[in-house]
Amino acid sequence: MVDFQLAPEQEILRQTLAEFARERVRPAARAADEAGAIDPQLVREGWELGLISAPVAEWMAGETSTRSALTGAIAAEELAWGDLAIALRMLVSSLLTLPLIEMGTDAQRRALLPRFAGQNPALASAAVVEARFDYSPGELQTRARRIDDGFVLDGKKCLVPAVEGAELILVYAASEEDAGRRRHDAFIVPADSAGVARRRERNMGLKALETYELTFDGVRVEASGRLGGERAVNYPRLISQWRAGLAAMAVGVARAAFEYARDYARERKAFGAPIATKQAVAFMLADMAIEVDASRLLAWETAWRLDRGQDAAVESELMRRYVANATLQVTDSAVQVLGGHGYIREHPVELWLRNARGFCAFEGLTMV
Amino acid sequence: MKILVPIKRVPDPATTIRVLADGSGIATDNVKWVINPFDEIAVEEALRVKEKQPASEVVVVAVGEPAWQEQLRTALAMGADRAVLVRISPPVDTGAVARILARVAADEKPDLIILGKQAIDDDSNQIGQMLAELLGWPQATFASKVELADGRCTVVREVDGGLETLSFPLPGVITTDLRLNEPRYASLPGIMKARKKELKEIPVETLGLNLAPLLKVRRLASPSKRQAGRKVASAAELVSLLHSEAKVL
Numbered sequence: 001m002v003d004f005q006l007a008p009e010q011e012i013l014r015q016t017l018a019e020f021a022r023e024r025v026r027p028a029a030r031a032a033d034e035a036g037a038i039d040p041q042l043v044r045e046g047w048e049l050g051l052i053s054a055p056v057a058e059w060m061a062g063e064t065s066t067r068s069a070l071t072g073a074i075a076a077e078e079l080a081w082g083d084l085a086i087a088l089r090m091l092v093s094s095l096l097t098l099p100l101i102e103m104g105t106d107a108q109r110r111a112l113l114p115r116f117a118g119q120n121p122a123l124a125s126a127a128v129v130e131a132r133f134d135y136s137p138g139e140l141q142t143r144a145r146r147i148d149d150g151f152v153l154d155g156k157k158c159l160v161p162a163v164e165g166a167e168l169i170l171v172y173a174a175s176e177e178d179a180g181r182r183r184h185d186a187f188i189v190p191a192d193s194a195g196v197a198r199r200r201e202r203n204m205g206l207k208a209l210e211t212y213e214l215t216f217d218g219v220r221v222e223a224s225g226r227l228g229g230e231r232a233v234n235y236p237r238l239i240s241q242w243r244a245g246l247a248a249m250a251v252g253v254a255r256a257a258f259e260y261a262r263d264y265a266r267e268r269k270a271f272g273a274p275i276a277t278k279q280a281v282a283f284m285l286a287d288m289a290i291e292v293d294a295s296r297l298l299a300w301e302t303a304w305r306l307d308r309g310q311d312a313a314v315e316s317e318l319m320r321r322y323v324a325n326a327t328l329q330v331t332d333s334a335v336q337v338l339g340g341h342g343y344i345r346e347h348p349v350e351l352w353l354r355n356a357r358g359f360c361a362f363e364g365l366t367m368v
Numbered sequence: 369m370k371i372l373v374p375i376k377r378v379p380d381p382a383t384t385i386r387v388l389a390d391g392s393g394i395a396t397d398n399v400k401w402v403i404n405p406f407d408e409i410a411v412e413e414a415l416r417v418k419e420k421q422p423a424s425e426v427v428v429v430a431v432g433e434p435a436w437q438e439q440l441r442t443a444l445a446m447g448a449d450r451a452v453l454v455r456i457s458p459p460v461d462t463g464a465v466a467r468i469l470a471r472v473a474a475d476e477k478p479d480l481i482i483l484g485k486q487a488i489d490d491d492s493n494q495i496g497q498m499l500a501e502l503l504g505w506p507q508a509t510f511a512s513k514v515e516l517a518d519g520r521c522t523v524v525r526e527v528d529g530g531l532e533t534l535s536f537p538l539p540g541v542i543t544t545d546l547r548l549n550e551p552r553y554a555s556l557p558g559i560m561k562a563r564k565k566e567l568k569e570i571p572v573e574t575l576g577l578n579l580a581p582l583l584k585v586r587r588l589a590s591p592s593k594r595q596a597g598r599k600v601a602s603a604a605e606l607v608s609l610l611h612s613e614a615k616v617l
Contacts, residue, residue: 016554050556
């Protein structure tokens, strides 16, 4: 029933993106972090591989979609192994395109998808997270009020990536319908809509990625702007997909940190022997390896269920809790294995620790 | 224009190689396998010809075990049109590979064969030359620039002390040097399309060739560890050590 053998094309994809991450993404990571900006040429190189356009082009060609959450998880892990900020920047438009392909109405898909089909796709983003201590994607405070010809959005979002230059933002909000019964929806909002205000955030990690706080103050959205139209979306599935993508990226960051610490420990000598031969370090490395694999298994389980059209609400909840903590632990251990070297910016582990810290914040507290 | 590109499966250059204790080969557990980097350059060059002459066909061919399909599929994902795997079990020496490739070339009748100047595992640097000889075709090895026009191929090669330019009428054989090009990454659509492309397997027995090896690998050994350097007090001591210990003077 369970099969961990990747399909040949998944294996080629993994190897190709691993190579791309090793040769192009990783070498650019430190400079991007220091500069607080990512070289647009590098992002275009990622797009030329078809990261955004491939599933869109498939839909336009009327082909059966070969897209799968598992394949997406494999790609996300490899790119994030190179660098989390750059990976997110390359993939950000898919936060709109993938839900659109799967859950949009035909009219929405025909109107919006073509501009994401080329090698220089339009930019889109998604506004999910809210800066509240009791934030949960199942109880959003951003509200969509129905009016005659559409909706009015009010609320505040944070950690919205790459808003600068984005044409469209997929805004997750609670809408009230049917005698006050609450449900959740996603709305396709032009970034330049009246009533949308933005403020760039200054974060502990992900410095290379611009993230924004977005305020929606009476923003009007046409009726056709609700993803999925009257049928709306399968919201739990949408959230599970979002979480699976993030978790796969967290696995990539954790794996990067583990591999770096392992290789360092094999080279670095203390008291005449590589520190990897010392139990205190060896045990730590073993724990890190276990956490990376366990995290990947949880991420793959959620993706596997999604690919079979099964509900993954529980699995994705367990996954995000575990993976966020494990990634933080692994990246922290990597800094520890490197000792004093781990704390200075000449090694990447401090950058990975800062980036990993976010996984506990992207989706509310890991304590709840 | 039909271009045949022979490729070899080799350990990833980033992998640490461990020689088996009995010296019979290398440990293959946990080894990542890739297309020989020089052959990848050959695939890229063939694809660039196809981009200029869209009617061209690029056929990749490998001589090896079923697992070699992976590397053929990767070449298909980069953009090659179809693949041929001649199935054979090791050990296979360079002469046998050249004879098999010559037979495949006789069947496929390509205008041009492009392959790496050597494989990074055994560094033999023989297949291209042997293949040209068996086919009776002209050859240009270590190509750093390739141009095709009017049924002729012009190749620039890096030689000691400068550049040499060769020109020959097609068909012919080219082996690639490192600086010829920078191979592309397979794209996502390319990877998906590769699934539907033809990958033909030919059991080597059906070719009826005499493949008795002329070459036998007797033993593999790891290079000896480099000794740490030593500081000497004076030039006189250095000269004396070079004479008495290193015995180079």
